[in-house]
Amino acid sequence: MTDSRPSGTRRVTLSQVAERAGVSRSAVSFVMNGRTDQRLSADVFERVRRAAEELGYRPNQTAKTLRTGRSGTIALVSDFVSSTSYANAMVRGAMRALRERDILLFTVDTEGDPQVEERLLHSLFGRDIDGVIYTSMFTRIVDPPPLLASTRTVLLNCRARGGDDVAVVPDEVEAGREAARLLVAAGHTDGIWFVGDLPPGRRGGLLWNEWGPLALPERLEGIERELASSGLSLAGHAAVEDDWDAPNGQRAVERLLEDGARPSALICVNDAVAAGAYRALHAAEWRIPDDVSVIGFDGSPLAGMLEPSLTSISLPHEDLGRRAATLLLSDDATPRVERVRMPVHLGASVGSPTR
Amino acid sequence: MTDSRPSGTRRVTLSQVAERAGVSRSAVSFVMNGRTDQRLSADVFERVRRAAEELGYRPNQTAKTLRTGRSGTIALVSDFVSSTSYANAMVRGAMRALRERDILLFTVDTEGDPQVEERLLHSLFGRDIDGVIYTSMFTRIVDPPPLLASTRTVLLNCRARGGDDVAVVPDEVEAGREAARLLVAAGHTDGIWFVGDLPPGRRGGLLWNEWGPLALPERLEGIERELASSGLSLAGHAAVEDDWDAPNGQRAVERLLEDGARPSALICVNDAVAAGAYRALHAAEWRIPDDVSVIGFDGSPLAGMLEPSLTSISLPHEDLGRRAATLLLSDDATPRVERVRMPVHLGASVGSPTR
DNA sequence: CTGAAAGCGCTTACAG
DNA sequence: CTGAAAGCGCTTACAG
The missing domain is CATH 3.40.50.2300 (Response regulator)
Structure with missing residues (x-):
């Protein structure tokens, strides 16, 4: 079949690596994912590694996602956090925590509109996101949308009225x-x-x-x-x-x-x-x-x-964001509210009373 | 109709809609994508629409992406923009412009590190992003990474040294x-x-x-x-x-x-x-x-x-972000520098000279 | 107008 | 240890 995609130079695929290395596609997949449990010979391992490097092979995440259901992508869903200045360091914290694991962040602001929120969540689910950080500009009580029930979720800078979620808030x-x-x-x-x-x-x-x-x-x-x-x-x-x-x-x-x-x-x-x-x-x-x-x-x-x-x-804010991302990635989904210490920024505005 | 499926069940697929509507999968695909050029009967159109609604069908974007190469996703790649407060309204502008088209935004900060930038770009390409808004916290000259050449790109709040890009900057x-x-x-x-x-x-x-x-x-x-x-x-x-x-x-x-x-x-x-x-x-x-x-x-x-x-x-900032997103989505990729007017915020600090 | 089939690029259970 | 095959959920050229 003709390829109708708007690609000039086609990307290198796993099959091409297999061919060049003279091994099966399975072998290449195992090597690329570091699956040592398959007991591949050191020789095969090395041939694949070399072929991949020579060809500049980059795995197609979309194909992996379709096959595995995991996208290496999470979404930060908020009212205003990612598009205004106030609590923006939460995004930085989350991004830094995720970067180490090669997870990318979708950023989505609903501006407080439940309809927008619902549309955006469906849009995200259609992209097989692995989880959601649901957050708010101001620390507050929220009713997380029922849609979120189907996805791993951590509440950031807010807690659920019901209370049966993982939440991270300032203390x-x-x-x-x-x-x-x-x-x-x-x-x-x-x-x-x-x-x-x-x-x-x-x-x-x-x-x-x-x-x-x-x-x-x-x-x-x-x-x-x-x-x-x-x-x-x-x-x-x-x-x-x-x-x-x-x-x-x-x-x-x-x-x-x-x-x-x-x-x-x-x-x-x-x-x-x-x-x-x-x-x-x-x-x-x-x-x-x-x-x-x-x-x-x-x-x-x-x-x-x-x-x-x-x-x-x-x-x-940065700590809060980092903590939320870390919790989302952890296996532990036990409902709880984590309180993060609010540090004192000492200025010169406190002295001893004179009266 | 509300989705009455038991949680934990697999998502509804196009095949299931086809079966329920009693038509081929092709027909469902055409209806879902509003392809009137296929001259489907009004009856088929309506049956598919109803079946999709009754089942709560949501197209799987990952599968579409794998097939078409288009993900309905763009990335905002910057030094510090999405994780700090200063120029954050650019994110808001871009998000608002994209929302209308159901396009989601990946948010990625490199913190000025070229190695981080390269890794993140590969990671983005692996996810078949449709385009990149390449931006900077401060208005400046940049050397866009060569990797970007393979993707539709608009420079935001910066211009390329070479000058053969589409760029949006404040005037x-x-x-x-x-x-x-x-x-x-x-x-x-x-x-x-x-x-x-x-x-x-x-x-x-x-x-x-x-x-x-x-x-x-x-x-x-x-x-x-x-x-x-x-x-x-x-x-x-x-x-x-x-x-x-x-x-x-x-x-x-x-x-x-x-x-x-x-x-x-x-x-x-x-x-x-x-x-x-x-x-x-x-x-x-x-x-x-x-x-x-x-x-x-x-x-x-x-x-x-x-x-x-x-x-x-x-x-x-918001106008800049909105404009960049709009340009990225447009068909026109003619290299140019668009200058956006900087409005006066009138205060009370200007008067007539007394000397 | 419709339907069967190919194929996007992967992962993985399974037979050898 | 390896390889052939199925299948994730779509789109689309093609034959009918």
Whole structure:
């Protein structure tokens, strides 16, 4: 039959290697896959190896996949991770872990649209992917699509509502404890405020607030538990409107100071809110860390750009990605939630209280 | 219909659809691929469609690929683009353009290592990718690997030294003109400085300086050409050590002011250098834009976070990615360099000169 | 218009 | 230890 493919120079096939080496195709297949259990003679092994090299033979992965059902390919399926900047280091972590095993990564963003997600998953399954890393830009609870049941899956930066999956998430509770610990160690006692609650009665206005983000409740839980273990508690909470960005953080702290609060330290729900806090404190002529200490979360580039640099408990995105890929490749599919430590990025924003 | 097959069962094949519809496999193939040129009866067409739906048939892309040589898959091969934050919107642009055609994206970063690049390319070719978007984090000149010659390729955010490729790059020269135009329109004449040259005799210390980045020379060329067209020229250049970051920008402007320069405007090679300029100006009690205007390049999030917000000529990463994908899918492979307009992000950092 | 057949490039159970 | 053969799930030229 005529070959209608748009190929100029045909690629070398296994048959050609067999012919050149003067052995069967089986033998070539065994050699190429390093199957020593077939007890091939050293001579055959060497002849095949040489013939393959001389011809520049590269196995056709598509044919292997059709035969074996394994493609050496996995997919990273997310809402926004691979196409936006925020949590992109997760992709790097996964890619690096997979590179060593010659596994390639399909990158697929659904932008939060379930229909797009379904179409993309079917498209992926049609390509015989070996597994899926299902991930989210923000750490949150998800309902993994039922379609995923037929494929090996690891949840990254999210956990299933049901809980019977393998999931990798940052250890947000421990991060909260760490933040509190830093302040307690510096001598803070009864002037520690938390900045970043949603306003009372508010479930969230922005999209991701309705997606059940875990950062806020878990960070707060860790903070309160750690303080309690030292017999302390938060002096209070400052609510932030809608999004956790700098302008909202600024307004929250402005209100706090206007209301007459005298905080010795602010634990901000993330670095952007902390940046806003810096502005409000600066305008009110409070010095950091002399008059007030500030801690953020995320470990974003922003933290290093502030004056003074912000101490922040950072999201270990690359580690998370690497861990998820490693788990996906392992044989162990026992449902569990793995929590990855969030390291402290020490800045110059924490000092001892003066009041 | 929903797929009611017990999980663990084999996927439905084309043969099963043929059997259920009572037609040949050829007919099913023709219907599934919408080949109306075969003049199938409306009845056959409908029976196949129904059988496929009832069985939940999904074509096996691997088998199609083996047969046709086309995989409906392209690869985005870069140094760092898909695994870091900086130019990530290019991935978004490409993904969005491809989504409409049900084409999936392999994402592959070489981290600048030619050996890794070669291995990854072979791995991709073994999977019968239909094309490659070859891209770089920074706009620069590249020598595309010879291996790429066998595959349809579009260069994204880079151009080949040889020049016989299809390439998509930001229009940096025009961006430089735009920056100069904004200042001239505001009334600036002989106090316009450029901040961001490499020190005299320096080819670059950091890795990417040796990779031949185009941003600096092209932006500068545009600025100078535009000024010349109004009979003006730059008052001078302030060199920046090594990397174009905020601390280096700050030092450059500090030196400039110490040397007694009285700039009416600073055109900074990027936003980070501009942020450094802000600090130096602030420390010297120059007000922006009352005493001095500042313009940056990149359109980074940083620009909006500065006080006052920075006017910046922005890199249209998403547009670039979308355009590259579209070109790759088009039939036209005529070598050319497409330049994409860099839009102005207007801030509040440009005013009329007071001196 | 339809159907039987070849073939894409592999892997692997099986007979020798 | 080796080789012939079946088969993964498609597409398509070809004979009817």
